[in-house]
Amino acid sequence: MLSSVIRVQLLPLLLVTFAILESAVSVKHENFKTCDQSGFCKRNRAFADHVTASGSSWASPYTVLPNTVKIKNGFVTGTILKSLGDGQPSIHLPLSIHFQEPGVARITIDEAQRQKGDIELRHGSPARKERYTEVDKWVLVGQSESDPGMKGEFSQKETIVSYGPGNGYKAIIRHSPFSVDFVRDDQVQIKFNGNGMMNLEHWRPKVEKEKKGSEEAKEGEEIKEEPKEVSTGEHGEDESTWWEESFGENTDSKPKGPESVAMDITFPAYEHVYGIPGHAGPLALKETRLYNSDVFEYEMDSPMTLYGAIPLMYAHRKQSSVGVFWMNAAETWIDIEKQKQSSNPLSLGIGAKTDTKTHWISENGLIDIFVFLGPEPKDIIQQYSARTGNTQLPQEFSIGYHQCRWNYVTDEDVKDVDNKMTRHHIPYDVIWLDIEYTDGKKYFTWDEHTFPDPLGMQKQLDASQRKLVAIIDPHIKNEANYPVVEALKSQDLGIHNKDNNLYEGWCWPGSSYWIDCFNPAARKWWDSLFTYQSFKGTASNLFLWNDMNEPSVFNGPETTMPKDNLHHGNWEHRDIHNLNGLTFHNATYEAMLKRDHPAKRPFVLTRSYYSGSQRVGAMWTGDNQASWSHLQASIPMILSMNIAGFPFAGADVGGFFGNPSKELLTRWYQAGAFYPFFRGHAHIDTRRREPYLIGDPYTQIITQALRLRYQLLPAWYTAFHTASTSGYPIVRPHYYVHPSDEAGFGLDDQFYLADTGLLIKPVVTEGATTVDIYLPPSSTYYDYFTFKPYTGGGTVTIPAPLDTIPLLMQAGHIIPRKDRPRRSSGLMRWDPYTLLITLDEHGNAEGELYIDDGESFDYRDGAFIHRRFTFSAGRELRSSNFASGIDVQGSGKKAKEYAKRMSGVGVEKVIIVNAPRTWEGRGTVVVQEEGGRRRGGQRCSFSAGRRGEARIGRW
Numbered sequence: 001m002l003s004s005v006i007r008v009q010l011l012p013l014l015l016v017t018f019a020i021l022e023s024a025v026s027v028k029h030e031n032f033k034t035c036d037q038s039g040f041c042k043r044n045r046a047f048a049d050h051v052t053a054s055g056s057s058w059a060s061p062y063t064v065l066p067n068t069v070k071i072k073n074g075f076v077t078g079t080i081l082k083s084l085g086d087g088q089p090s091i092h093l094p095l096s097i098h099f100q101e102p103g104v105a106r107i108t109i110d111e112a113q114r115q116k117g118d119i120e121l122r123h124g125s126p127a128r129k130e131r132y133t134e135v136d137k138w139v140l141v142g143q144s145e146s147d148p149g150m151k152g153e154f155s156q157k158e159t160i161v162s163y164g165p166g167n168g169y170k171a172i173i174r175h176s177p178f179s180v181d182f183v184r185d186d187q188v189q190i191k192f193n194g195n196g197m198m199n200l201e202h203w204r205p206k207v208e209k210e211k212k213g214s215e216e217a218k219e220g221e222e223i224k225e226e227p228k229e230v231s232t233g234e235h236g237e238d239e240s241t242w243w244e245e246s247f248g249e250n251t252d253s254k255p256k257g258p259e260s261v262a263m264d265i266t267f268p269a270y271e272h273v274y275g276i277p278g279h280a281g282p283l284a285l286k287e288t289r290l291y292n293s294d295v296f297e298y299e300m301d302s303p304m305t306l307y308g309a310i311p312l313m314y315a316h317r318k319q320s321s322v323g324v325f326w327m328n329a330a331e332t333w334i335d336i337e338k339q340k341q342s343s344n345p346l347s348l349g350i351g352a353k354t355d356t357k358t359h360w361i362s363e364n365g366l367i368d369i370f371v372f373l374g375p376e377p378k379d380i381i382q383q384y385s386a387r388t389g390n391t392q393l394p395q396e397f398s399i400g401y402h403q404c405r406w407n408y409v410t411d412e413d414v415k416d417v418d419n420k421m422t423r424h425h426i427p428y429d430v431i432w433l434d435i436e437y438t439d440g441k442k443y444f445t446w447d448e449h450t451f452p453d454p455l456g457m458q459k460q461l462d463a464s465q466r467k468l469v470a471i472i473d474p475h476i477k478n479e480a481n482y483p484v485v486e487a488l489k490s491q492d493l494g495i496h497n498k499d500n501n502l503y504e505g506w507c508w509p510g511s512s513y514w515i516d517c518f519n520p521a522a523r524k525w526w527d528s529l530f531t532y533q534s535f536k537g538t539a540s541n542l543f544l545w546n547d548m549n550e551p552s553v554f555n556g557p558e559t560t561m562p563k564d565n566l567h568h569g570n571w572e573h574r575d576i577h578n579l580n581g582l583t584f585h586n587a588t589y590e591a592m593l594k595r596d597h598p599a600k601r602p603f604v605l606t607r608s609y610y611s612g613s614q615r616v617g618a619m620w621t622g623d624n625q626a627s628w629s630h631l632q633a634s635i636p637m638i639l640s641m642n643i644a645g646f647p648f649a650g651a652d653v654g655g656f657f658g659n660p661s662k663e664l665l666t667r668w669y670q671a672g673a674f675y676p677f678f679r680g681h682a683h684i685d686t687r688r689r690e691p692y693l694i695g696d697p698y699t700q701i702i703t704q705a706l707r708l709r710y711q712l713l714p715a716w717y718t719a720f721h722t723a724s725t726s727g728y729p730i731v732r733p734h735y736y737v738h739p740s741d742e743a744g745f746g747l748d749d750q751f752y753l754a755d756t757g758l759l760i761k762p763v764v765t766e767g768a769t770t771v772d773i774y775l776p777p778s779s780t781y782y783d784y785f786t787f788k789p790y791t792g793g794g795t796v797t798i799p800a801p802l803d804t805i806p807l808l809m810q811a812g813h814i815i816p817r818k819d820r821p822r823r824s825s826g827l828m829r830w831d832p833y834t835l836l837i838t839l840d841e842h843g844n845a846e847g848e849l850y851i852d853d854g855e856s857f858d859y860r861d862g863a864f865i866h867r868r869f870t871f872s873a874g875r876e877l878r879s880s881n882f883a884s885g886i887d888v889q890g891s892g893k894k895a896k897e898y899a900k901r902m903s904g905v906g907v908e909k910v911i912i913v914n915a916p917r918t919w920e921g922r923g924t925v926v927v928q929e930e931g932g933r934r935r936g937g938q939r940c941s942f943s944a945g946r947r948g949e950a951r952i953g954r955w
């Protein structure tokens with residue numbers, strides 16, 4: 001029934017260096033576990049198969065004890081009994097369902113015996129006895145208020161709760177067997193344990209098998225090794241992986257025995273599910289696994305696990321979206337099955353609907369699930385982000401272009417690239433240093449032969465307001481006379497092995513230790529390493545890149561840490577694996593926050609992430625390849641991150657492994673200009689590919705793509721601001737923008753830039769000269785460059801020769817931009833704006849612009865300008881304060897001063913697309929300032945072709 005899932009892994013260092021490039025590269029599947037090789041996954045799938053095979057004769061062994069149910073202050077609490085049969089005592093599982101504002105439910109199920117610590121660990125392990133209860137400490141922000149209107153009705157059979165907007169939602173909690181149906185609009189939207197696959201492996205002592213008398217060895221006889229236990233336990237479970245599990249060289253000692261949790265979650269009549277990044281597959285999901293891993297040469301269209309995990313899933317159908325967030329940091333597998341439902345089994349197709357059935361399986365931890373009932377995709381992301389935090393409002397430079405490679409080899413090399421970019425009039429904001437800048441991979445040092453003058457290098461960059469990003473990884477080289485490792489060892493700040501000694505493994509520097517960011521003392525120490533006094537040679541235009549934080553361990557099982565390693569508080573690595581990258585990223589962010597006085601917004605890129613990582617930086621999709629298929633996959637991968645609340649996402653432009661053809665590189669820059677995080681990067685063994693090296697016409701075309709990004713920076717920054725206050729995606733798939741247009745639900749190769757109406761379809765195939773773009777019904781779009789109109793309601797073909805980016809504008813929008821090309825975003829700060837207006841059929845349009853200083857936190861004190869633009873009835877353009885929520889300019893103590901500072905910056909040009917025909921010829925624009933003062937008329941010309949253009953000076 002459920003197909004198996006594949007994963008791959010990074011090879012050891014030597015292979016990384018030599019086994020790459022150009023040729024068709026392939027992943028080493030055998031280095032990563034399949035579900036069959038991951039004991040808890042195999043057991044739960046076998047259990048699910050048993051349930052399915054039993055059909056209606058199956059009864060889930062989980063029941064709510066009716067006399068334990070309490071309904072109070074937004075909570076339903078009680079005890080679920082897991083019955084073991086055969087007269088054995090039942091297992092007690094505390095249940096809590098919290099009904100929160102505005103219509104969100106959180107179901108938590110624990111295990112009483114482990115909760116009380118009333119279990120024995122094997123092998124004398126010092127690990128914690130409880131199930132891991134601290135995911136929320138890392139992931140959730142603030143307190144979620146109980147829904148004040150929530151009401152519960154209890155009967156022996158079930159508890160029915162009404163909650164949500166107007167108390168219109170219902171949760172029907174059935175007691176025997178335990179299941180929960182979530183109802184909106186009188187329809188069941190989500191079902192928990194509807195198929196009876198819920199499973200929570202309770203603690204049990206290991207029972208050593210008694211040897212039968214005849215099997216006992218007689219004196220002098222050779223002792224026969226006991227055959228491996230393969231007996232089947234409850235429901236046909238294979239017990240052989242309960243107590244120990246081996247994969248490759250590694251044996252997992254599993255001191256806590258079997259402890260997995262699983263739940264079936266069905267979305268009735270929902271055919272499309274999206275979310276749960278990161279994977280290299282389409283936006284609409286297949287089965288998958290979440291186990292943050294350093295995957296060497298990951299393959300396309302694969303459900304295999306990648307570097308990060310966001311267990312947020314959306315189910316979508318016409319006019320309705322619902323979602324679940326499975327808050328568990330352990331290794332997790334998710335099986336997804338689409339099943340046709342039909343009231344009449346003979347009615348093939350007609351009247352039949354599709355259910356999506358999902359089966360979530362985690363190795364351990366709690367069952368802890370948030371339920372969102374929509375009804376729109378934006379409601380889900382907003383409610384999820386309200387809990388896990390909105391994306392950071394980044395420094396403005398970080399949404400410009402980043403020039404990276406492994407490696408810029410000397411400080412002179414960096415300066416040379418910088419000079420050449422300037423000389424070729426190619427804008428960029430940041431140049432990056434990969435691991436080779438260090439002295440022998442010792443982070444917080446410089447190689448003094450190749451980087452003798454890091455401050456001089458940063459000074460040159462600063463002259464063009466450009467920045468430097470340097471990499472800092474979590475593995476600390478184990479070498480004498482390296483103060484960083486000495487401090488880690490002497491203060492015991494690293495991750496421990498199962499025997500509670502410092503864990504030693506291999507990564508780029510060879511033998512290394514890993515900082516344990518779960519330890520507050522380690523985080524405090526980490527803070528101290530980034531001060532200017534400590535990290536010598538760094539200036540205030542240096543920012544950070546955190547890599548290898550899954551964590552990647554070259555000689556570890558599946559290229560990561562043994563699961564029985566121990567973190568601060570004696571939590572096993574198994575408990576927290578998927579959170580590890582987030583804790584390291586957070587620690588670097590916090591350290592950078594303390595570096596400058598007053599603090600500036602840090603910029604830290606991370607490879608590994610979990611829900612909540614969006615609060616502290618950007619991510620990228622890791623080590624992709626210079627191939628058309630990887631360019632193609634980057635779009636759904638980035639869209640998936642965007643709908644999962646982590647919009648500051650990008651992919652290596654040009655492809656990390658291999659050498660892209662000139663055409664591929666050019667197309668990749670054109671696509672990258674629409675990634676929220678826009679960075680060119682390349683492996684150490686690739687040929688140099690800075691844009692000026694490619695030669696014309698490619699260099700010219702790439703320069704145009706980069707300039708387009710910079711021209712639209714005001715729209716991008718406004719989109720980031722919206723994301724930072726609402727959680728809304730920055731780039732948005734079709735279904736998100738047009739949730740009722742079924743024809744577009746499968747689209748993941750074209751997307752919108754926030755609320756701008758800009759619709760992009762990057763060219764991702766070789767030799768293309770046109771692309772087909774699907775446009776929703778009743779809409780008009782205009783080509784961004786030629787203003788040619790296109791009517792919606794189907795697919796249109798638009799020209800896309802190499803020098804053209806397929807980019808349309810939906811009618812009815814006002815797009816802010818800056819038209820003067822500069823070296824970097826910082827140098828554009830005082831430039832005037834252009835407003836590009838596309839009028840709809842009524843002559844209306846609207847848009848917005850958010851600006852602040854782009855680097856400090858002064859915006860929190862009102863130092864920003866947030867304008868709403870409206871164009872009405874084809875004649876009047878208005879700019880007014882964007883008065884929603886906290887975004888009212890003028891309320892903070894720094895508002896006036898900022899407004900004064902910006903008083904010289906205005907709109908110099910307005911371009912109107914679909915201008916009224918009566919405007920043709922010459923005319924006058926009247927500019928009126930706030931408060932009614934008239935600044936007089938300005939003569940303008942309006943060209944034929946229904947496009948008006950006026951230069952109007954300051955606003």
Ligand code: NOJ
Binds near residue numbers: 406
């Ligand atoms: C792996 C990263 O994914 C890649 O981007 C980087 O260049 C190498 N590590 C070397 O640091």
